[in-house]
Amino acid sequence: MEKQRVLVVDDDREIVNAIAINLRNEGYEALKAYDGLQALDIISTQKVQLIILDVMMPKLDGLSTTLKIREEKNIPIIILSAKSEDTDKVLGLSMGADDYVTKPFNSMELMARVKSQLRRYLSLGDVNIGSRSNLLQSGGLCFDLESHTLTVDGELVKLTATETRIVELLMHSPGRIFPAEEIYERVWEAPAYGVENTVMVHIRRIREKIEINPKEPKYLKVVWGIGYKIEKI
Amino acid sequence: MDTKLKKSKPFKVWICFFLAVSILAGLLAIALIALLDSDGVGRGWKDPFLDYRDSVSFKQRTADYFDMMFFLALGSSDSNDLESSKNALDEEGQNIKYCVVNRDSGLILKNIKGDLSSLSNSGKMPVLPEGYKYFWYFDGHKLWVIDDGKPVDIQRMDSGYRDNLLPTERYPAYLAKLAHSQVLLAVKDDLVQNPYGHSSYYQEQQLLSAMGWIYGCLLIFGLLLLAYTIIRRPDKREFDRKLASWSGWMWLEVKILLSLLVLTVSVGVSSDYFGAFDRALNLQLAICPLVLGLWCFYLMLLDLHINGKKFFTHNSINALLTWYRQYEKKYSWHQAMLKRAYGLVAIEAILALLSVLFLITAIEEANAPVLLVAFMIAGAGLYLIYRYLKRYDDTLGDLGRLMDHIELIKNGDMDTRLEAAADADIYPAAQNLNFIQEGMNAAVAEKVKSEHMKVELITNVSHDLKTPLTSIISYVDLLQKEEDLPEHVGDYIKILAHKSERLKNLIQDLFDLSKASSDNLNLNMEQIDLARLIKQTLADMEEPVKASGLTLRCNIPDDPVCIRSDGKKLYRVWENLISNALKYSLTGSRVFIDLTLDGKDAVATIKNTANYEMNFTEEEILQRFVRGDEARTTEGSGLGLSIAQSFTQICGGKFAIKIDGDLFKVELRFTGA
Numbered sequence: 001m002e003k004q005r006v007l008v009v010d011d012d013r014e015i016v017n018a019i020a021i022n023l024r025n026e027g028y029e030a031l032k033a034y035d036g037l038q039a040l041d042i043i044s045t046q047k048v049q050l051i052i053l054d055v056m057m058p059k060l061d062g063l064s065t066t067l068k069i070r071e072e073k074n075i076p077i078i079i080l081s082a083k084s085e086d087t088d089k090v091l092g093l094s095m096g097a098d099d100y101v102t103k104p105f106n107s108m109e110l111m112a113r114v115k116s117q118l119r120r121y122l123s124l125g126d127v128n129i130g131s132r133s134n135l136l137q138s139g140g141l142c143f144d145l146e147s148h149t150l151t152v153d154g155e156l157v158k159l160t161a162t163e164t165r166i167v168e169l170l171m172h173s174p175g176r177i178f179p180a181e182e183i184y185e186r187v188w189e190a191p192a193y194g195v196e197n198t199v200m201v202h203i204r205r206i207r208e209k210i211e212i213n214p215k216e217p218k219y220l221k222v223v224w225g226i227g228y229k230i231e232k233i
Numbered sequence: 234m235d236t237k238l239k240k241s242k243p244f245k246v247w248i249c250f251f252l253a254v255s256i257l258a259g260l261l262a263i264a265l266i267a268l269l270d271s272d273g274v275g276r277g278w279k280d281p282f283l284d285y286r287d288s289v290s291f292k293q294r295t296a297d298y299f300d301m302m303f304f305l306a307l308g309s310s311d312s313n314d315l316e317s318s319k320n321a322l323d324e325e326g327q328n329i330k331y332c333v334v335n336r337d338s339g340l341i342l343k344n345i346k347g348d349l350s351s352l353s354n355s356g357k358m359p360v361l362p363e364g365y366k367y368f369w370y371f372d373g374h375k376l377w378v379i380d381d382g383k384p385v386d387i388q389r390m391d392s393g394y395r396d397n398l399l400p401t402e403r404y405p406a407y408l409a410k411l412a413h414s415q416v417l418l419a420v421k422d423d424l425v426q427n428p429y430g431h432s433s434y435y436q437e438q439q440l441l442s443a444m445g446w447i448y449g450c451l452l453i454f455g456l457l458l459l460a461y462t463i464i465r466r467p468d469k470r471e472f473d474r475k476l477a478s479w480s481g482w483m484w485l486e487v488k489i490l491l492s493l494l495v496l497t498v499s500v501g502v503s504s505d506y507f508g509a510f511d512r513a514l515n516l517q518l519a520i521c522p523l524v525l526g527l528w529c530f531y532l533m534l535l536d537l538h539i540n541g542k543k544f545f546t547h548n549s550i551n552a553l554l555t556w557y558r559q560y561e562k563k564y565s566w567h568q569a570m571l572k573r574a575y576g577l578v579a580i581e582a583i584l585a586l587l588s589v590l591f592l593i594t595a596i597e598e599a600n601a602p603v604l605l606v607a608f609m610i611a612g613a614g615l616y617l618i619y620r621y622l623k624r625y626d627d628t629l630g631d632l633g634r635l636m637d638h639i640e641l642i643k644n645g646d647m648d649t650r651l652e653a654a655a656d657a658d659i660y661p662a663a664q665n666l667n668f669i670q671e672g673m674n675a676a677v678a679e680k681v682k683s684e685h686m687k688v689e690l691i692t693n694v695s696h697d698l699k700t701p702l703t704s705i706i707s708y709v710d711l712l713q714k715e716e717d718l719p720e721h722v723g724d725y726i727k728i729l730a731h732k733s734e735r736l737k738n739l740i741q742d743l744f745d746l747s748k749a750s751s752d753n754l755n756l757n758m759e760q761i762d763l764a765r766l767i768k769q770t771l772a773d774m775e776e777p778v779k780a781s782g783l784t785l786r787c788n789i790p791d792d793p794v795c796i797r798s799d800g801k802k803l804y805r806v807w808e809n810l811i812s813n814a815l816k817y818s819l820t821g822s823r824v825f826i827d828l829t830l831d832g833k834d835a836v837a838t839i840k841n842t843a844n845y846e847m848n849f850t851e852e853e854i855l856q857r858f859v860r861g862d863e864a865r866t867t868e869g870s871g872l873g874l875s876i877a878q879s880f881t882q883i884c885g886g887k888f889a890i891k892i893d894g895d896l897f898k899v900e901l902r903f904t905g906a
Contacts (some may be wrong), residue, residue, distance in 0.1 A: 012700055018707035025714070040360050084741065087755055104703040107710040142856040180765070194791065196765060200772030224767060225761025225799030 003029040004118055005047060007182040008038040010054035019052060022107050023114070036060025040068055048075060049117055052110075055092070056192065063095050070096035072184070080105065099218075112212045116140060116153035136171040137233030141210065141219050143171045150172040151208050153221075163206050164186060166199075167230075170220070177223050177231035203228055246465045247472035251528075253458035256451050258527050261519045265449070281444035285424075286367065290437055292394055298322065299369050299418050302331060306414040307407060308338040315342070326427025328434050329420055330365055336413040345417075361419050369420035373412050421718045433892055477539035479581050485548040488536070492529040498522050556683075558656065566658070577621050584614035624658075629660040637668060647674040684750075692745035695740045702740065705733050742872040745805075749879035756883065761800045763903065764795040764828055770807040771826075781815040783841075788827045796903040798884040806880045810899055811872040814841040817897070833905040840898045848895065851890045874899075 006028045008019045013232040014035065020030035031048065035057045038110040040050065051069065055062035060201050066077055075101075079092040084102040092100045099113050120140050136143040148164055150157045159167060165187045172176060180199040181192040203222065207214045267282060301318050319342060322331055332343035345361075358379060361368060366381045376395065386714060387394035421729040426434045462469055477864040480488070537544045561569040591607035592602070638651040647670055653663035707728045714717075718726075767789055771778070778785060814824045822842040829836050847854075855878055874890070877899075881888040887902040 010705065014704040015707060016701075018704065020709060020713055022707075080701075082696055085755070103699045104706045104733075107707060131764070133752075155318060196768035196777070197772045200769055201775065204773065204775075222773070222804075224769060224804040225766035225798070226759075226800065 004049045005029045005031060006114065006128060007031045007042055007048045007051045007059070009036070009051065011035060011057045011226045012054075015054075018107070019110070020028065020099065022111055026111050028114070033102050036065035036068075039065055042208065043069060043073065043075070049122065050114060051075055052114070053077055053097070055079060057082065062099070066092075066095045066097050074121075076121045078110075078113055078117060082089050082203060098194065104121070106213075114145045116139070116155070116212065120153040125219075127159055136168070136174075138174040138230055140172065141171070141230070141233075143167060151212070159206065159209065163202060163209075165225065166202055167206060170228065170230040174230045177227040177229045178225040183228065199228070235802060242465075243472035243475070246462060246468040247463075247476075248464040249458045251754075253455050253462055254531075255524045256455035257459065258524050259451055260448060260455065262520050262523055269286065285438040285441060288441060292433075292440065294433060295369060295418065295420060295439065296394070297417065298329070298331075300387055301372075302333045302342075302416050302418060303371065305340065305342060306333050306416050307410060313721060316339075317591040317881050324427065324430035326425075326430055327421060327430045328424050328427065328432050329418060329546075330361060330368075332359075332415070333418070334415045334419040335411075337410075345419075359417055364422050365419040366422055368417060371411070371414070371420075372844050373414055374408070437485065474533055474539055476532065477535050479542045480536045481543060488533060492526075492533065495522065495529050496526050498525075502523040502590070550701065558895045566662075570658075573621070577617065579616055580617060580885060584610055584617075588614065603855055628658040631657050631663070634719075635659055635662060635666070638663075641674075642666070642670060647677065658899065669695060688747045688750060691743060695744040695747070698740050702737060704732065705729075705737075706737065709733055729756055731888060737809075739872075742876060746872050746876050746879060756799045758797055758799055758885075760795055761802075761803070762800055763796050763798075763837065764789050764792070764794045764802055766800060767807060767826065767828060767837065770804055770811065774808065774811055777812065778814060781818070782820060783815060783818050784823045786823050786825045788829075790828060790830075794828060794830065796835050796883050796885075796905060796906075798886070798903065802880045802884050806877045806884075806901070809877040810839050813873050813877075814839055814897075817841070817845065819844040819895070830905070831902075835903045835905055837901045838898060840896060843897050847892050848897070849890055849892075854892075 006023050008015045008016045008023070008030055009032075010019075011034050011159040016032050016034065020032060031042055031046065033042055037059045039051070039053070042058070046070040053062045053065060057065075060068075062081070066079070067197070069075065070079065077097045078099045078101060079097040080101050080103060081088060081092065089233060098117055099111055101113060113172060134145045136145065142151045142154075143149070144151075145168075146213045148168070150159055150164070150167055166183060169183060169186055170176075183189070183199050184192040184195040200222075204214070205218045207217050207220050211217045211220060219233075220231055221231055223229055244385055280290050285291050297323075305315060305318055322329065323344070330345045332341075332345050334341050334343075334348075357369075358377065359370060370377045370379065376387070378387050381864045385394070420434065424432070424438050426435050482568060533544075540547075559806060561572065564572060586611040591603055591610060595604035595607055634651065634653075638649070641649060650667050650670070651663045653660050657663070709726060712726045713730060767787075770787065772788065809825065811824075811826075818824055818841040822844075825838070825840040827838045827840075855874055878888040881901055885903065886901075888904070889900045891898040891900065
């Protein structure tokens with residue numbers, strides 16, 4: 001099988017090099033660009049399966065570059081930025097990026113994200129998932145109502161029975177916030193009393209299984225002071 | 234006026250204007266008087282505009298000569314008189330023909346040929362040589378004035394003779410003595426110069442005709458000057474303003490007094506009556522004060538027009554008050570106020586005394602004007618009291634406003650200014666208060682600006698720090714993956730990895746804190762359950778809690794404790810507080826977390842026993858980069874508590890730390906929603 005090509009774009013050459021080394025270690029082919037224009041140039045001439053893009057760059061910044069790429073291509077884009085505010089993340093994702101990693105990043109985490117994005121883009125493809133009615137889906141999360149299995153970016157996740165029921169409950173209405181009591185009553189089917197801790201422990205375990213970085217969850221989120229939810233993506 | 238100004242153009246133009254108006258006004262006045270003088274009884278105002286023979290001067294001069302001759306005929310004069318009279322008449326030379334005859338005394342004085350005796354009592358008029366059509370003739374009973382053969386009606390008001398009539402008409406007793414006398418005085422038609430003496434007739438005719446010409450020339454000159462002034466209006470106005478500014482210095486009373494003085498002099502001079510020969514001169518002398526009066530009036534109007542209200546307010550009373558205020562300024566506020574009160578009492582006492590004195594005098598002498606003076610003094614006293622009370626009332630009102638304003642400043646209003654009248658008693662205080670306000674405003678603005686800049690700097694720096702740190706972490710990571718490295722190198726790399734991770738956390742904390750204190754953090758305020766939030770946080774941190782070996786004693790109600798806040802930020806607060814407690818608690822001790830309701834407020838506390846001596850104050854520990862243990866050996870940025878405090882505050886809560894021996898307590902207080 002041909003090696004998958006990943007384009008790394010950052011005005012800091014050392015960072016590009018480091019990422020490239022990591023990518024090669026993982027078995028990908030790495031292409032390098034140092035500003036937005038170079039990146040656009042490479043994309044138009046070569047076949048690229050994924051782009052890691054810095055935001056603050058000379059000539060053409062990351063967000064503008066994302067917009068340009070999205071005009072014609074559906075390649076997964078991971079944005080790399082020193083800006084760690086929620087608003088920056090929301091902005092990046094709304095521009096058409098698929099993931100957002102803040103600097104300084106952990107190489108392992110970045111590689112995991114690369115892997116999951118590529119898996120989703122190459123082996124599955126978004127199109128045929130949404131059309132099946134017995135699937136609950138949010139972003140890369142996919143719950144099969146028939147087999148009661150959960151896949152993250154196409155990869156099967158092993159869950160316990162209770163965890164499966166919690167995920168099924170939350171996946172039924174992505175974006176809705178469930179208080180701990182409701183989750184307990186519907187999953188355990190017993191009256192809830194002082195259950196916050198129990199529910200939280202399960203949520204944390206699910207998060208460790210489905211999230212790449214459980215400390216900064218992408219899908220399963222705690223709404224502090226209110227409850228829990230699966231993000232609607 | 235300094236010389237420089239005198240030479241300037243506005244001054245020249247204004248002088249032209251002055252001359253033009255003076256001349257024209259003078260001429261106008263003369264013309265008006267002449268017009269009103271139509272009955273001829275006046276003082277010969279019209280003379281310069283008339284034929285000499287029709288002028289009052291001519292008639293009066295003739296009457297004077299005739300009078301003189303008449304008294305000669307009466308025979309009451311001695312030989313000296315006779316000689317001087319004859320000399321006076323001969324001065325006229327050819328211009329007169331005269332004859333005085335008194336057959337009783339045998340006096341004959343004449344310069345004509347022939348005799349008048351034949352005409353005595355005949356009722357016939359004498360026949361005079363060619364060129365003498367005008368003559369006066371007294372035939373012993375009656376006076377005739379003949380002009381060109383016809384008698385003139387000398388009794389008419391407008392004939393010009395009434396005032397100059399002979400004493401015979403006034404004193405009929407003389408007539409008996411003059412029954413046999415004849416007096417004749419004829420005046421030459423064309424007056425000529427007398428080479429052997431001074432002909433008064435001739436000279437007066439010349440003078441009056443010259444006066445006519447002079448008036449004409451003056452009129453033209455005046456009109457020309459006026460036209461010039463009209464063309465140079467702006468210059469004239471400029472000097473007008475200067476004049477007004479000069480006259481503005483004068484008190485109103487001075488202006489009025491000066492004007493009255495000028496008018497009095499004007500009236501006095503114009504009512505003075507000079508001799509017949511000086512009439513022409515007299516005319517101008519009378520006009521001069523009139524014109525001066527006009528200029529006084531003009532200056533007053535100008536002053537009023539340009540200076541406006543100041544025309545009235547710049548008077549001696551106000552000047553006195555101003556002087557008194559200046560005098561007051563030398564003393565402290567308290568002393569000035571006291572002085573004012575004492576001064577009022579003293580003046581009132583004097584005025585009361587005076588008014589009583591005048592009253593007694595008025596009653597004793599039954600004198601109305603003195604009574605009026607007494608009342609006026611009493612009125613002045615009352616007015617003074619009224620002014621004082623009004624001032625006192627104003628000052629009290631101002632004091633009230635001053636206090637309100639201080640209250641306003643206390644409450645943080647730095648923009649509203651206290652307006653006070655410039656002559657108010659509290660004016661200096663109001664001004665000073667405004668200055669203080671401005672100063673505080675500037676200081677606050679400066680502080681905000683510097684704080685903002687500091688935050689900006691921290692944000693930028695932490696941002697810039699992240700880029701190289703990314704490289705460091707990335708390459709340390711790569712190094713860690715290297716195999717076949719000596720063991721000690723592996724250890725070094727581990728240290729590098731550890732420290733770069735710590736640096737990363739430090740930068741992130743610093744960044745968060747600077748954001749929080751710069752108030753540009755994006756908040757997502759919503760209704761949350763604080764009890765649930767604490768439980769969630771505790772559940773989330775279950776593992777570190779277990780690892781610490783500490784016991785957590787939680788007293789959190791099952792019912793929701795609702796507050797309005799930002800859940801995510803509040804989670805950071807509790808995460809920091811709990812990990813702080815875990816880090817600095819005595820091994821095996823207990824950490825107490827309580828949530829209670831205090832009225833509407835939700836109060837959450839976390840208490841732990843420190844594992845070291847807390848030799849710092851509550852304030853010190855909140856200062857950035859101050860850590861509980863001064864050695865700074867443990868992990869963490871030292872910003873945990875600061876971040877917790879900042880986040881609590883921006884989320885609408887109150888954050889308090891209490892240190893009691895080894896007990897460390899943090900209290901969070903939120904207003905219930």
